[in-house]
Amino acid sequence: MTGFLAVLAFVLGASLGSVMNCVAWRMARKESVLHSRSRCVRCGHELKALDLVPIVSWLLLRGKCRYCGEKISPRYVITEVLLGAVFTIAFLRLGLSWAALRAMGLCCALLGLSLVELDTQDVPDPFLVFGILWWLVFVFLMPEGVRDGMLSGMFAAIGIGGGMLAITLAYEKVTKKESIKGGDLKLLFVVSLFLGPLVGLMNLILAAILGLVFVYVMRSQKIPFAPPISIATVFCLLFGTAMVDWYAGFFR
Ligand SMILES: [Zn+2]
Structure with missing residues (x-):
């Protein structure tokens, strides 16, 4: 049970890491944080749900945009892994609390x-x-x-x-x-x-x-x-x- 919850904590952390990346990117450019779908930074192509799975999409697409082939900054995947790891450690140290x-x-x-x-x-x-x-x-x-x-x-x-x-x-x-x-x-x-x-x-x-x-x-x-x-x-x-x-x- 603990193992399952630890994995769940990692998935939750990685997903929220992905959300925070998106929020931060828009906030830094003074764009609306809500509304509008995610787009590729370079070609502007709207990203589908499959392109947005934290970590997995980046690995499957080998760090490139599916539509234009532009490299996606490793910053996204690194911060997703980091927040996933932090969530797992938080759960292991502090339990369900x-x-x-x-x-x-x-x-x-x-x-x-x-x-x-x-x-x-x-x-x-x-x-x-x-x-x-x-x-x-x-x-x-x-x-x-x-x-x-x-x-x-x-x-x-x-x-x-x-x-x-x-x-x-x-x-x-x-x-x-x-x-x-x-x-x-x-x-x-x-x-x-x-x-x-x-x-x-x-x-x-x-x-x-x-x-x-x-x-x-x-x-x-x-x-x-x-x-x-x-x-x-x-x-x-x-x-x-x-x-x-x-x-x-x-x-x-
Ligand atoms: Zn693109």
């Missing part, structure tokens, strides 16, 4: 906004608003209770998001250089709601290390910080509590 569903929903939003930021250098607000609403819904469903969940989330978000905002403003005042963008700070605020203060702080450290790697690899002026923050958050959502316990073990 509200916590698993909560993590899966946030991971979808993180994938979508990371893809848009890579294309446009902007973190789109709709994903952040979705994140806040998603957190709010699950405050009422999580085992720790409404009061504790609300307090720990708000405390983390205001402390970490606000703290980073203050540091950024001071840094920009002193150096007269632009550093982390407002959208990325808003993202830190939203993910900290989900993680609470302890894991949220660990997430900040992990995101900063990954961010430095991104700065080093991309060597550009405009660094997208949403992907490193998102990767760190996914890790912390799935392994955060275990990491904090392991760390606390040193002091016992």
Whole structure:
């Protein structure tokens, strides 16, 4: 049964990964996210259901458009596999629970906004608003209770998001250089709601290390910080509590 559900989680993740790719692509180009069928980016041919099966279509068509033969960016299939894997791990770690569903929903939003930021250098607000609403819904469903969940989330978000905002403003005042963008700070605020203060702080450290790697690899002026923050958050959502316990073990 567990094996079957794990496979189901993978299929669900890969499918939602495909949807998020489509949403992000349209959002980055300021197109309507709803309406209109999916089309090939190059020849504009309308895609049929068979062309849109996550991962499978890409493999069967060997990464090319069926109609014009143009190569399809591997970004789609890579992110579909990644979200499928994340969903499977979420299910295996958190079981059939509200916590698993909560993590899966946030991971979808993180994938979508990371893809848009890579294309446009902007973190789109709709994903952040979705994140806040998603957190709010699950405050009422999580085992720790409404009061504790609300307090720990708000405390983390205001402390970490606000703290980073203050540091950024001071840094920009002193150096007269632009550093982390407002959208990325808003993202830190939203993910900290989900993680609470302890894991949220660990997430900040992990995101900063990954961010430095991104700065080093991309060597550009405009660094997208949403992907490193998102990767760190996914890790912390799935392994955060275990990491904090392991760390606390040193002091016992
Ligand atoms: Zn085509």
